[in-house]
Amino acid sequence: MELTTRLTQTLGLCHPVISAPMAFAAGGALAAAVSRAGGLGLIGGGYGDEDWLEEQFRLAEGERVGVGFITWSLQKSPALLTGVLKHRPAAVMLSFGDPRPFVDEIRAARAVLICQCQTIDHVRDALDLGAEVVVAQAAEAGGHGALRGALSFIPEAADLIREQSACACLVAAGGIADGRGLAAALMLGAEGVLVGTRLWASAEALVHPRHHDAILAAGGDETIRTSTPDIARQLPWPTGFSARVLQNTFTRRWHGREDELRRAVAEEGPRYREAAAAGDPEGTAVWFGEAAGLIREIRPAGEIVEAMAAEAARLLGRT
Amino acid sequence: MELTTRLTQTLGLCHPVISAPMAFAAGGALAAAVSRAGGLGLIGGGYGDEDWLEEQFRLAEGERVGVGFITWSLQKSPALLTGVLKHRPAAVMLSFGDPRPFVDEIRAARAVLICQCQTIDHVRDALDLGAEVVVAQAAEAGGHGALRGALSFIPEAADLIREQSACACLVAAGGIADGRGLAAALMLGAEGVLVGTRLWASAEALVHPRHHDAILAAGGDETIRTSTPDIARQLPWPTGFSARVLQNTFTRRWHGREDELRRAVAEEGPRYREAAAAGDPEGTAVWFGEAAGLIREIRPAGEIVEAMAAEAARLLGRT
Numbered sequence: 347m348e349l350t351t352r353l354t355q356t357l358g359l360c361h362p363v364i365s366a367p368m369a370f371a372a373g374g375a376l377a378a379a380v381s382r383a384g385g386l387g388l389i390g391g392g393y394g395d396e397d398w399l400e401e402q403f404r405l406a407e408g409e410r411v412g413v414g415f416i417t418w419s420l421q422k423s424p425a426l427l428t429g430v431l432k433h434r435p436a437a438v439m440l441s442f443g444d445p446r447p448f449v450d451e452i453r454a455a456r457a458v459l460i461c462q463c464q465t466i467d468h469v470r471d472a473l474d475l476g477a478e479v480v481v482a483q484a485a486e487a488g489g490h491g492a493l494r495g496a497l498s499f500i501p502e503a504a505d506l507i508r509e510q511s512a513c514a515c516l517v518a519a520g521g522i523a524d525g526r527g528l529a530a531a532l533m534l535g536a537e538g539v540l541v542g543t544r545l546w547a548s549a550e551a552l553v554h555p556r557h558h559d560a561i562l563a564a565g566g567d568e569t570i571r572t573s574t575p576d577i578a579r580q581l582p583w584p585t586g587f588s589a590r591v592l593q594n595t596f597t598r599r600w601h602g603r604e605d606e607l608r609r610a611v612a613e614e615g616p617r618y619r620e621a622a623a624a625g626d627p628e629g630t631a632v633w634f635g636e637a638a639g640l641i642r643e644i645r646p647a648g649e650i651v652e653a654m655a656a657e658a659a660r661l662l663g664r665t
Numbered sequence: 666m667e668l669t670t671r672l673t674q675t676l677g678l679c680h681p682v683i684s685a686p687m688a689f690a691a692g693g694a695l696a697a698a699v700s701r702a703g704g705l706g707l708i709g710g711g712y713g714d715e716d717w718l719e720e721q722f723r724l725a726e727g728e729r730v731g732v733g734f735i736t737w738s739l740q741k742s743p744a745l746l747t748g749v750l751k752h753r754p755a756a757v758m759l760s761f762g763d764p765r766p767f768v769d770e771i772r773a774a775r776a777v778l779i780c781q782c783q784t785i786d787h788v789r790d791a792l793d794l795g796a797e798v799v800v801a802q803a804a805e806a807g808g809h810g811a812l813r814g815a816l817s818f819i820p821e822a823a824d825l826i827r828e829q830s831a832c833a834c835l836v837a838a839g840g841i842a843d844g845r846g847l848a849a850a851l852m853l854g855a856e857g858v859l860v861g862t863r864l865w866a867s868a869e870a871l872v873h874p875r876h877h878d879a880i881l882a883a884g885g886d887e888t889i890r891t892s893t894p895d896i897a898r899q900l901p902w903p904t905g906f907s908a909r910v911l912q913n914t915f916t917r918r919w920h921g922r923e924d925e926l927r928r929a930v931a932e933e934g935p936r937y938r939e940a941a942a943a944g945d946p947e948g949t950a951v952w953f954g955e956a957a958g959l960i961r962e963i964r965p966a967g968e969i970v971e972a973m974a975a976e977a978a979r980l981l982g983r984t
Binding site: 465466467484485486494495496497498499501502504505518520521522523524526527529530531533534535565566567635636637638639640661662663 | 784785786803804805813814815816817818820821823824837839840841842843845846848849850852853854884885886954955956957958959980981982
């Protein structure tokens with residue numbers, strides 16, 4: 347069974363599935379497992395730790411993987427990009443900020459440019475840059491993102507690509523955890539999917555076991571979009587982006603009381619970080635999206651990718 | 666070409682498409698046009714105007730249509746339900762509130778019970794009541810709704826129906842404007858779709874031409890979820906529901922300043938209503954969802970339904 351799309355052709359994949367470069371969670375082992383299964387694994391560049399990135403590329407050695415960055419953060423330490431390009435990543439994904447300062451360097455390294463977009467204006471900008479892959483990320487996604495809904499955003503982005511006669515591949519992100527989501531994304535005009543939450547709940551993800559327990563216990567109604575984790579960590583996220591996380595003691599305490607949290611950050615910041623380090627799923631953000639309600643077990647990433655592709659092929663009558 | 670699902674069988678339809686009972690916009694002409702084309706048209710019961718409802722049923726005479734109510738509002742004037750049941754509607758849809766007080770009367774009239782749900786808990790309640798049709802409404806929908814994303818909410822609801830061995834038909838709502846959305850909904854596990862915004866932009870909808878001009882000019886990024894129209898109209902909507910409308914002068918002025926609007930409502934309420942009556946698309950809410958970005962012309966409702974079904978059948982390889 348096969349799902350051949352322009353994405354699988356552009357990136358040389360067996361399955362039209364890319365793993366999201368989730369900060370902290372998407373290390374080399376996860377990226378390698380996804381690539382080994384026939385998708386494309388992306389290491390999460392996160393907020394920029396050169397040693398950690400080196401180690402993750404070492405762990406993925408022998409597999410063709412890519413890397414993703416939080417663009418506004420990369421702007422503060424652009425040398426990180428130069429560093430990872432030495433590993434000849436198959437692709438570099440940029441999200442949450444202006445990709446322009448990095449495009450030439452990515453292109454010179456012959457890496458595929460993936461731009462993740464949260465609005466139609468972002469898509470237009472990515473097409474203007476000549477991005478080979480455009481990810482349309484819907485609001486149900488875990489972690490950072492914005493507010494569009496998938497059923498209208500994906501076809502609207504597909505129409506824009508067609509109108510501009512662009513050859514970019516459209517990829518859907520947000521809420522896709524099994525073959526149903528992949529098949530739906532293809533019907534909407536996408537050429538593949540970017541998967542976060544479902545792979546966060548994989549054996550290879552760098553996630554504390556208590557956080558994995560939390561996702562298995564949660565339904566899809568139990569997440570929230572909030573800026574409180576960024577306030578607690580004093581991370582200067584640009585306006586327009588918030589994070590989808592589990593509703594827990596931390597979010598119930600501070601969501602809606604953002605100004606108070608800002609004033610109390612000298613005390614609450616260290617408390618948040620200690621809870622994160624301890625794997626406490628109540629005192630810190632737990633980073634998953636609405637697809638939590640579709641996840642019943644922690645599985646090896648390769649199995650997840652293969653099962654997703656097989657189910658989508660079956661649903662689309664291509665078995 | 667045919668899309669036969671359990672929904673088309675349950676309701677006796679040619680196409681698995683139901684029109685949303687949009688307050689004020691979904692009158693008898695729209696409902697009749699949708700039913701005539703092979704879907705099921707629902708008249709919008711809105712906030713309850715008996716004479717208006719009588720007139721709309723008269724306009725739909727000869728076609729098999731249904732009706733939908735805002736449940737918390739219907740609780741204030743339950744005689745409205747008794748009144749419309751005399752017209753022997755094919756189905757009664759209840760949304761936004763506790764459907765239990767009305768179930769027996771709907772069943773006694775042999776109308777199909779449709780419960781629109783915004784969370785998995787709503788779905789569970791609807792299944793417990795024995796609803797024949799359960800609508801899972803995503804956040805991108807126009808008008809009132811809540812916050813779930815379609816790509817995860819629809820399959821999660823489908824799994825719940827299967828786990829409970831319920832025979833309810835699942836219907837997807839929110840952001841569906843063409844055959845791509847219908848095909849995607851079927852892949853996600855739905856048996857059909859409920860269409861609002863796309864049919865709001867139809868020739869038969871009771872919508873001011875200047876509001877129709879506004880949707881043709883808008884992209885999908887240009888809507889917002891807000892409570893400001895309900896505050897201006899002094900409608901006591903329950904917590905957890907807000908309205909998706911066009912971002913315009915009214916929402917830019919008041920969204921985020923809800924307490925001020927409440928204090929100014931003696932002046933702003935009449936101003937809002939005058940703008941609505943005049944068809945002013947800036948001074949009042951304009952009721953459409955993110956699917957606006959997929960809509961390029963005002964078409965007859967029957968053509969919209971038929972084109973949607975034909976495109977979905979083609980995408981699914983059933984032509």
